[in-house]
Amino acid sequence: MSKDLLDKYSSTRIVAGPGSLAQLGKLSKELGAARVLVVSDRGVASAGHTQRGLDSLESAGLAVDLYDGVEENPTTIHVGEGLERANAFRPDLLVGLGGGSAMDCAKGINFVYSCGGSMADYHGVGKATSELLPMIGVPTTSGTGSETQSFALISDAATHQKMACGDKRASFKAAILDPLTTVTQPVQVTAATGIDAISHAVESYVTRQRNDVSKKLSVEAWNLLSGNFQKVIELPEDVEARAAMQLGACLAGLAIEHSMLGAAHSAANPLTARYGVIHGVAVG
Numbered sequence: 651m652s653k654d655l656l657d658k659y660s661s662t663r664i665v666a667g668p669g670s671l672a673q674l675g676k677l678s679k680e681l682g683a684a685r686v687l688v689v690s691d692r693g694v695a696s697a698g699h700t701q702r703g704l705d706s707l708e709s710a711g712l713a714v715d716l717y718d719g720v721e722e723n724p725t726t727i728h729v730g731e732g733l734e735r736a737n738a739f740r741p742d743l744l745v746g747l748g749g750g751s752a753m754d755c756a757k758g759i760n761f762v763y764s765c766g767g768s769m770a771d772y773h774g775v776g777k778a779t780s781e782l783l784p785m786i787g788v789p790t791t792s793g794t795g796s797e798t799q800s801f802a803l804i805s806d807a808a809t810h811q812k813m814a815c816g817d818k819r820a821s822f823k824a825a826i827l828d829p830l831t832t833v834t835q836p837v838q839v840t841a842a843t844g845i846d847a848i849s850h851a852v853e854s855y856v857t858r859q860r861n862d863v864s865k866k867l868s869v870e871a872w873n874l875l876s877g878n879f880q881k882v883i884e885l886p887e888d889v890e891a892r893a894a895m896q897l898g899a900c901l902a903g904l905a906i907e908h909s910m911l912g913a914a915h916s917a918a919n920p921l922t923a924r925y926g927v928i929h930g931v932a933v934g
């Protein structure tokens with residue numbers, strides 16, 4: 651049921667299952683890639699997931715480079731650093747491997763690398779001036795649902811303003827949901843990202859912009875998330891519950907793509923931008 655909804659309402663091809671990260675190289679090749687820039691963060695890298703992704707790409711015969719300097723709530727500085735790597739390496743495909751921050755940063759890099767200018771030029775909707783490079787999302791948290799969204803949230807490093815940059819061309823061509831990448835999280839991360847995903851399911855269901863499609867997605871997401879949140883807190887290695895949370899977060903992200911969010915996120919984003927409150931704590 652969940653997978654059917656994703657196949658029907660998302661333009662992103664979803665590949666899911668324990669160990670599916672090993673398919674990253676094959677998927678990249680299917681998208682015509684020869685040179686892949688992986689965008690990740692050091693926490694995910696130290697857990698070994700980034701290397702597993704790089705290994706899969708190299709085994710498929712692809713040239714790879716890595717930018718792993720992304721931090722929580724990525725800013726124009728992170729996009730600038732990643733852009734430098736892209737300009738030097740000249741990738742033909744980007745991979746966002748990590749939480750929402752890594753995936754959003756990959757989108758941000760792609761906007762500026764493919765279309766020129768600066769990040770602020772893409773603040774708003776539909777501002778891309780050309781096609782973007784194909785991208786694959788590999789979420790290692792069950793939270794933002796960025797893998798099924800065409801928006802990137804990038805903060806202006808000078809003003810702290812969160813810029814929502816959205817364009818259908820910034821959607822991932824494919825996303826890999828490998829629950830084994832989520833079992834290594836600290837419990838605080840599992841809790842904060844899980845609350846974020848639950849908030850997405852609830853807010854997208856009650857927002858005035860809800861519609862028949864977003865409601866279906868919100869309800870399915872809620873069923874998966876509410877039934878498994880406690881399990882992953884109490885039993886972090888429960889791969890089945892982890893997979894359900896990952897799918898739920900992905901569906902909630904897609905619900906947002908079809909509706910929008912509501913009051914909790916409107917109130918939370920300034921708290922994060924101004925005081926650095928962790929996103930999942932601010933919405934919860």
Ligand SMILES: [Fe+2]
Nearest residue numbers: 794846929933
């Ligand atoms: Fe959120």
